[in-house]
Amino acid sequence: MQQTTTTSFRKLCAEHGIAVTHQRQVLYEVMHGMEGHPSPEEVYAKVKKKVPAISLATVYKNIHLFVESGIFRKMSMHHGSVRVEMNSEAHHHMVCSRCKAITDIGEEELGLAPSRNKLPGGFLVERYSVDVIGLCEKCQQA
Amino acid sequence: MQQTTTTSFRKLCAEHGIAVTHQRQVLYEVMHGMEGHPSPEEVYAKVKKKVPAISLATVYKNIHLFVESGIFRKMSMHHGSVRVEMNSEAHHHMVCSRCKAITDIGEEELGLAPSRNKLPGGFLVERYSVDVIGLCEKCQQA
DNA sequence: TAAAAGATGATAAAAGTTATCCTTCAATAA
DNA sequence: TTATTGAAGGATAACTTTTATCATCTTTTA
Structure with a gap:
């Protein structure tokens, strides 16, 4: 069992x-086993139980590495400082995955059709906030 | 002109x-006149030109106030610490606007139909990241 | 197995944000 | 209009999250 996990992690790294x-490896396994969208601190706390000497910096460095390698994915493109909408029209965002440029796009322009207003678990929809991840024209050329 | 702006801001505040x-008022006008999704620091820099003595704390306090009052809207519900996806299925998120709980929802479950893969400005779509903002069942009852 | 490249850990520093506390200003009522 | 009172502003400390630095240790690969 342990052998299997180790082997597959080696393969993944390769x-x-x-x-x-x-x-x-421990970081990967711990993260993989966590529900939801834990913060680096939460991950750190869990990993520390298995590798008490690990540094928070190592956790951060490897979370980034995993994301950059495509092993995990960032949940949101927006986690820096607070950003506010000044565009009061119903709109969404096009976010360039390379240069991170954010451009507004109107709801109709996006051509998105929200269907239900009640979702599983009884969740009541107020609105959608859509980020279209992709490449802006400049980055496509580069 | 100035009178008009002042009057309408008074009305808005009322x-x-x-x-x-x-x-x-200056903060509101400056923010209103800014393109895109400026950070508090960027707003601060602009406001400072008109009110040199203004404090960064005031800028933060009022951005929060504007958002809480519904005058402006936060661009994203995720701006705290970095969050990573461990769920590798194609999915989106239901975000409770009251308790901020985040629940995954599968693409089909959401019933969302992305149509085009080329958007205005030549933006090339890679994927959609949808946050459904609303109320979870618990918060609907409360 | 040794050298080179890369990773870790400890910690300082930076960035972003919030809290504190005193001063000043705006709303309201006399 | 002015006095009062509660709210808002300004300066700055503190806190949180993240990144940078650098010496030491571990992998890789030749």
């Missing part, structure tokens, strides 16, 4: 061209 | 039950 370290 | 201050 595929993404990153070195296999103990910290990295 | 509607939202907040006091009219000089800083608040």
Whole structure:
């Protein structure tokens, strides 16, 4: 069992061209086993139980590495400072995955059709906030 | 002209039950006139040109106030710490506007139909990231 | 197995945001 | 219009999150 996990993590690292370290493997396994969208601090707390000497910096560095390698994905493109909408029209955003440029796009222009207003778990829809992730024209050319 | 702006800002404040201050008005006008999704620091820099003595704290306090009053809207519900996806299925998020709880929802469950893969400005769509903002069942009852 | 490249850990520093506290201003009522 | 009172502003400390630095240690690979 342990052998299997180790083997598959080695393979994963080989595929993404990153070195296999103990910290990295434990971090990966812990994150993989977590529900929802834990913060780096939450991940750190869990990993520390298995590797008490691990540094928070290592957790951050490897979360970034995993995201950059495509092993995990960032939940949101917006996690820096608070950003406010000044465009009061109903609109969404086109976010360039390379240069991070954000451009507004109107609801109709996007051509998106929200259907239900009650979702699983009884969730009541107020509005949609859509980020279209892709490449802006400039970055397509580059 | 100035009179008109002032008058309408007074009305806006009255509607939202907040006091009219000089800083608040300039901040509102500056933000209203800005393109895109400026950060508090960027707003601060611009406001400072008109009210040099303004404090960064005032800018933050009033951005929050404007958002809480519904005068402006936060661009994203996710701007705290970095969050990572461990759910590798194609999915989106239901975000409770009251308790901020985030629940995953599958693409089909959401019943969303992305249509085009080329958008205005030549933007090339890679994927959609949808946040459904609304009320979870618990918060509907409360 | 040794050298080179890369990763880790400790910690300082930066960035972004909030809290504190005192001063000043705006709303309201006399 | 002015006095009063509660709210808002300004300066700055503190806190949170994240990144940078650098010496040491571990992987990789030749």
